[in-house]
Amino acid sequence: xxxxxxxxxxxxxxxxxxxxxxxxxxxxxxxxxxxxxxxxxxxxxxxxxxxxxxxxxxxxxxxxxxxxxxxxxxxxxxxxxxxxxxxxxxxxxxxxxxxxxxxxxxxxxxxxxxxxxxxxxxxxxxxxxxxxxx
Numbered sequence: 001x002x003x004x005x006x007x008x009x010x011x012x013x014x015x016x017x018x019x020x021x022x023x024x025x026x027x028x029x030x031x032x033x034x035x036x037x038x039x040x041x042x043x044x045x046x047x048x049x050x051x052x053x054x055x056x057x058x059x060x061x062x063x064x065x066x067x068x069x070x071x072x073x074x075x076x077x078x079x080x081x082x083x084x085x086x087x088x089x090x091x092x093x094x095x096x097x098x099x100x101x102x103x104x105x106x107x108x109x110x111x112x113x114x115x116x117x118x119x120x121x122x123x124x125x126x127x128x129x130x131x132x133x134x
Contacts, residue, residue: 018026
């Protein structure tokens with residue numbers, strides 16, 4: 001006999017015996033039930049909030065967890081540091097290119113490959129000062 005069959009038979013037996021009870025007994029049972037329901041205060045069920053952690057993560061608050069937080073912060077700092085180093089490298093490369101252009105112009109002047117009219121040109125001073133535009 002399954003649990004459902006057992007519950008069905010008990011319910012049938014109670015219903016049959018209810019029909020044989022006198023009115024006073026049923027009235028007292030009804031009042032007792034109403035009093036019990038009036039006193040019943042359902043207690044709130046507090047369900048724990050699940051904390052999602054990656055697989056293989058150390059327990060919260062442990063030394064390994066603190067190390068993981070430190071590594072996480074490092075993981076946020078490392079790309080920023082790489083970006084700054086990249087900007088610095090680009091700046092240095094541009095500066096080296098400008099120096100090479102000016103050096104090539106100075107070298108051409110020293111070898112007299114520049115025409116004499118270039119010395120009289122008003123823009124020649126700017127070329128010497130800022131380099132050859134590309």
